[in-house]
Amino acid sequence: MKFLKILYVQVLVGIFAGVLVGWAFPHFAPTAKLLSETFINAIKMVIAPVIFFTIVSGIAGAGNLKKVGRIGLKSLIYFEIVTTLALLVGLLVANLVKPGAGIAAPQTANKQITDISQQANNIDWGEFFSHIVPANVMEAFARGDILQILFFSVLFAIGLKMLGNAGHGLLLMFEKINKVLFNVLKIIMRFSPLGAFGGMAYTIGKFGFATLLVLSKLLLTFYLTSLLFIFIVLNLICRYYKISLWKLLGYIKEEILLVLGASSSEAALPSLMQKLVAAGCEKEVVGLVVPTGYSFNLDGTTIYLSMSVIFLAQVFGVDLSLGQQLTVIGILLLTSKGAAGVTGSGFIVLASTLSALKVIPLEGLALLIGVDRFMSEGRAVINFMGNSIATVIIAKSENEIDWTKYRSVVEKS
Numbered sequence: 093m094k095f096l097k098i099l100y101v102q103v104l105v106g107i108f109a110g111v112l113v114g115w116a117f118p119h120f121a122p123t124a125k126l127l128s129e130t131f132i133n134a135i136k137m138v139i140a141p142v143i144f145f146t147i148v149s150g151i152a153g154a155g156n157l158k159k160v161g162r163i164g165l166k167s168l169i170y171f172e173i174v175t176t177l178a179l180l181v182g183l184l185v186a187n188l189v190k191p192g193a194g195i196a197a198p199q200t201a202n203k204q205i206t207d208i209s210q211q212a213n214n215i216d217w218g219e220f221f222s223h224i225v226p227a228n229v230m231e232a233f234a235r236g237d238i239l240q241i242l243f244f245s246v247l248f249a250i251g252l253k254m255l256g257n258a259g260h261g262l263l264l265m266f267e268k269i270n271k272v273l274f275n276v277l278k279i280i281m282r283f284s285p286l287g288a289f290g291g292m293a294y295t296i297g298k299f300g301f302a303t304l305l306v307l308s309k310l311l312l313t314f315y316l317t318s319l320l321f322i323f324i325v326l327n328l329i330c331r332y333y334k335i336s337l338w339k340l341l342g343y344i345k346e347e348i349l350l351v352l353g354a355s356s357s358e359a360a361l362p363s364l365m366q367k368l369v370a371a372g373c374e375k376e377v378v379g380l381v382v383p384t385g386y387s388f389n390l391d392g393t394t395i396y397l398s399m400s401v402i403f404l405a406q407v408f409g410v411d412l413s414l415g416q417q418l419t420v421i422g423i424l425l426l427t428s429k430g431a432a433g434v435t436g437s438g439f440i441v442l443a444s445t446l447s448a449l450k451v452i453p454l455e456g457l458a459l460l461i462g463v464d465r466f467m468s469e470g471r472a473v474i475n476f477m478g479n480s481i482a483t484v485i486i487a488k489s490e491n492e493i494d495w496t497k498y499r500s501v502v503e504k505s
Contacts, residue, residue, distance in 0.1 A: 099284065100346040106285035107292050107353045114296025121297030124290045128354060131287025134280045135359050138273050140233045142362045143383050144245045145270040150375030151249035152263050159490070160246060160376065167381050167486055171389040172425070174478065177325050178391040179421050182398030185317040191310040191399075192406030195459070242383045277362050284346070288353025295355065295465050307463045310403055314467055317395055318474050326391075326481055333485050336503070343371065343502045344480055348473060355468045357476040361386065364480060371501045372494030373487040381486050385479035392474025393441075396467060397424050400442055401449070404456035416451065423448050 096102065113120055151160055224239045226232040232240035252259045322337075330337040341348065344367060347360035361382065368378045401420050405412050412420070423445050442460075446452050487493040 099281070100349050102285040103288045103346060103349040103353060106287075106289035107349065110289040110292025110294075110353065111296050113289075114293040114298075115301070118297040118300065121294050124293035124297060127290025128287055128294055129290075131280075131283055131290065132354055132356055132359050134283070135277075135362065136236050138277055138280070138362050139238070139358065140236050140241050142270070142273050142277070142365060143238065143241050143379065144233075144248075145266050145273065146365055146369075146375055147242065147245035147379035147383075148249040148252060149263060149267045149270055150377075150379045151246065152252040152259065153267070153375070157250060160250075160380065163377060163380050163486060163490060164384070166489065167384055167482070168388060170482055170486065171385065174325075174329070174482070175389060175391060175394045176421070176425065178321055178394040179398045179424055181321050181325060182317055182395040183402060183417060183421070185313060185320065186399045186402035186406075189309070189313045189316075190406055191307075191313040192403040195307070195407050238383045239387050242380070245379070274362075274366050277366065281346075281363060284350050284353075284359075287359065288350060291354040291356075295469075299465050307459065310399075311463055311466060314396060314399055315470055317399060318392060318470050321391065321395060321474065322477060326478065329485065330481060333488055335481075335484055335488065337481070339503050340480065340484060341477065343367065348476065351472045351476045352469050355465070355472055357386065357472040357479075360476060364476070368480070368483055368487075370497075371484075372497035373483060374490075374492035377487045377490060377492045378483055381483040382479055385482055386475075389479055389482055390471075390475050391478035392471035394424065395474065396471050397442055397445065400460060401445060401452065404446070404452050404459070407456055407459065408452055410451055412451070416449070420445070420449060 096105075110124070114124065224243050226237070226240040226244060229240070229244050232244065252262060255262075327337045330340070344360075344364060347363050347367070350360050350363075351357050365378050365382050368382070369375055398420065401424075402412070402417075443454055443457060446454055446457075484493070
């Protein structure tokens with residue numbers, strides 16, 4: 093039974109056990125939610141300091157301002173191209189399969205939908221981008237606001253680098269603190285099977301399988317589209333850069349399963365950063381690309397949003413013209429970037445998109461509430477995979493990857 097000592101096997105067991113317990117004992121859902129949230133909180137506890145110390149030690153230790161700017165710009169361009177491809181794939185498959193055809197449209201909005209639409213109307217997208225600069229850095233760390241922490245970390249790293257040799261002692265201390273944080277992370281990750289169990293038991297116990305029957309076509313279409321995006325779009329990108337998608341995904345399989353069980357890509361963020369550095373990617377590239385990708389490279393969320401708009405249009409019998417669908421793409425290119433910074437992001441961003449489009453009733457969101465949790469696992473996994481691939485590609489494009497180490501670590505995993 094040696095294989096039971098392997099972490100990803102334990103996480104798989106946790107996921108399957110969660111499904112069984114959630115189905116057999118639905119009243120266990122509140123306790124399961126506590127287990128899942130406690131584990132995710134433990135991960136979030138180290139996210140902010142890991143990002144800060146990784147970026148500072150990476151940039152101040154070896155980087156320069158031109159390289160930081162180039163990596164940042166290159167990352168944003170890559171994110172925009174790939175999320176646009178995700179949008180197009182989502183729209184194309186939804187138009188071909190028509191998952192909303194034949195489903196009865198809800199006539200009135202319930203209270204939850206009314207609250208969501210009000211939150212969507214209150215979103216100021218200009219304010220979202222200005223929000224990247226923290227008014228209080230301690231508050232940013234306390235809230236775990238990834239973009240604000242990223243912004244401050246880059247500035248701090250530049251300030252430390254400007255000290256020259258005088259800052260060397262502080263830099264060495266930061267590197268030691270970072271090693272301590274990753275040791276803390278190793279302790280937390282031992283409980284990942286329990287976190288995956290709790291997340292899955294809560295999902296099945298709370299929402300059950302019954303809600304899947306009515307909207308099974310939408311759910312299957314979403315997962316089919318996600319698989320197409322991974323194994324065709326992302327695979328082609330990897331092949332262009334001469335990177336094996338399969339070996340990279342095999343290397344991060346524990347984290348993928350953890351994200352699947354916890355329905356949160358944040359649950360594996362620190363572990364992913366550690367693994368990519370261990371695989372030969374430079375610290376500054378990992379520190380810049382991974383946290384930025386969590387807000388600007390949400391491939392799974394983008395597929396979900398584009399597909400949901402077409403699904404609801406089909407439910408209400410709204411025949412969107414090519415011009416209107418291009419408008420959907422334009423709106424989602426903006427609104428999807430705010431998804432990571434908004435609580436309950438999927439519905440709120442979708443509501444803001446529908447409000448801007450003004451042709452599909454918001455009442456249709458009521459249909460998606462039942463299956464949203466079952467789609468959240470898929471969104472989180474695709475987002476996670478997309479950011480992992482993006483980091484390796486940006487590192488390769490910058491010649492900031494040790495290929496000897498990468499091959500010895502990734503290709504033998």
